[in-house]
Amino acid sequence: xxxxxxxxxxxxxxxxxxxxxxxxxxxxxxxxxxxxxxxxxxxxxxxxxxxxxxxxxxxxxxxxxxxxxxxxxxxxxxxxxxxxxxxxxxxxxxxxxxxxxxxxxxxxxxxxxxxxxxxxxxxxxxxxxxxxxxxxxxxxxxxxxxxxxxxxxxxxxxxxxxxxxxxxxxxxxxxxxxxxxxxxxxxxxxxxxxxxxxxxxxxxxxxxxxxxxxxxxxxxxxxxxxxxxxxxxxxxxxxxxxxxxxxxxxxxxxxxxxxxxxxxxxxxxxxxxxxxxxxxxxxxxxxxxxxxxxxxxxxxxxxxxxxxxxxxxxxxxxxxxxxxxxxxxxxxxxxxxxxxxxxxxxxxxxxxxxxxxxxxxxxxxxxxxxxxx
Numbered sequence: 001x002x003x004x005x006x007x008x009x010x011x012x013x014x015x016x017x018x019x020x021x022x023x024x025x026x027x028x029x030x031x032x033x034x035x036x037x038x039x040x041x042x043x044x045x046x047x048x049x050x051x052x053x054x055x056x057x058x059x060x061x062x063x064x065x066x067x068x069x070x071x072x073x074x075x076x077x078x079x080x081x082x083x084x085x086x087x088x089x090x091x092x093x094x095x096x097x098x099x100x101x102x103x104x105x106x107x108x109x110x111x112x113x114x115x116x117x118x119x120x121x122x123x124x125x126x127x128x129x130x131x132x133x134x135x136x137x138x139x140x141x142x143x144x145x146x147x148x149x150x151x152x153x154x155x156x157x158x159x160x161x162x163x164x165x166x167x168x169x170x171x172x173x174x175x176x177x178x179x180x181x182x183x184x185x186x187x188x189x190x191x192x193x194x195x196x197x198x199x200x201x202x203x204x205x206x207x208x209x210x211x212x213x214x215x216x217x218x219x220x221x222x223x224x225x226x227x228x229x230x231x232x233x234x235x236x237x238x239x240x241x242x243x244x245x246x247x248x249x250x251x252x253x254x255x256x257x258x259x260x261x262x263x264x265x266x267x268x269x270x271x272x273x274x275x276x277x278x279x280x281x282x283x284x285x286x287x288x289x290x291x292x293x294x295x296x297x298x299x300x301x302x303x304x305x306x307x308x309x310x311x312x313x314x315x316x317x318x319x320x321x322x323x324x325x326x327x328x329x330x331x332x333x334x335x336x337x338x339x340x341x342x343x344x345x346x347x348x349x350x351x352x353x354x355x356x357x358x359x360x361x362x363x364x365x366x367x368x369x370x371x372x373x
Contacts (some may be wrong), residue, residue, distance in 0.1 A: 042342075112139045
């Protein structure tokens with residue numbers, strides 16, 4: 001082969017080698033796009049804080065009906081379970097002996113009055129001794145008192161209701177002997193409209209509430225702060241709202257709790273004494289509260305709440321949080337978040353520490369919903 005042809009052949013082989021090398025070299029992969037996450041902007045807002053506590057109903061007023069005089073019951077003048085009015089007759093004790101005593105006292109009064117009048121005239125004429133006149137006047141006054149006592153005892157034979165309310169079963173029937181000093185009540189009347197609800201709260205919770213108010217974190221202003229609502233034992237909501245009356249000043253040494261008392265209207269007697277209820281009490285208003293959507297808060301291996309925010313450069317940042325309670329579908333956050341933070345609530349599974357993300361507003365929008373705990 002001539003030198004010229006050998007040179008051409010070598011060039012061709014070189015070009016083929018270059019083509020094969022180019023064909024066998026790996027292609028460069030395009031850069032992966034940043035993962036997309038959704039965020040909400042944290043805002044501060046006033047939030048009404050409430051707490052749910054157990055309680056039991058108790059009557060507004062209670063009166064045990066007992067006789068004031070001895071005697072035989074002649075009649076029961078009410079129907080058990082009815083609502084009675086103050087002053088309504090309930091029982092009749094045989095009045096015969098007491099009426100006779102009253103008539104005797106009236107007769108004795110007439111005699112004493114006549115004697116006192118006569119002696120009053122005679123003393124002016126110096127016809128009787130002053131002592132005799134004094135005795136006659138004293139006897140007249142004593143007779144007046146005896147008539148009043150007899151009248152009161154006769155009136156006591158008709159037993160009336162001291163308060164208005166629902167009367168229970170009668171412990172005695174017609175023909176029974178009752179006495180003024182007996183310990184067993186004839187019946188009991190309970191005023192149910194309005195009705196009390198006694199609520200128990202931990203003294204620690206009450207102390208924390210007071211400290212929060214003193215520190216300015218909670219405020220109470222207006223009568224709405226005392227508003228209380230009820231949930232009945234079967235889960236239904238009681239239609240009427242109540243008002244907080246007072247709290248005990250002594251902590252129960254056995255339970256460490258204090259008792260709060262609320263009053264509720266009860267026109268239909270839905271609430272009966274001894275019922276178990278759950279009361280929702282307004283604690284106060286936290287003016288600059290931070291609410292974080294629950295889907296943006298997770299837990300670390302220790303069970304502590306954590307969240308990711310995204311900074312201006314698109315880098316996710318881990319934050320350790322402190323939360324106190326759930327309000328609706330959000331957590332009330334006391335530490336770890338600030339107004340203006342962009343909290344990641346969507347695409348958390350795509351977040352890798354140290355890897356930038358493409359942050360877009362979440363579909364649920366900004367925080368701002370409030371609710372009851």
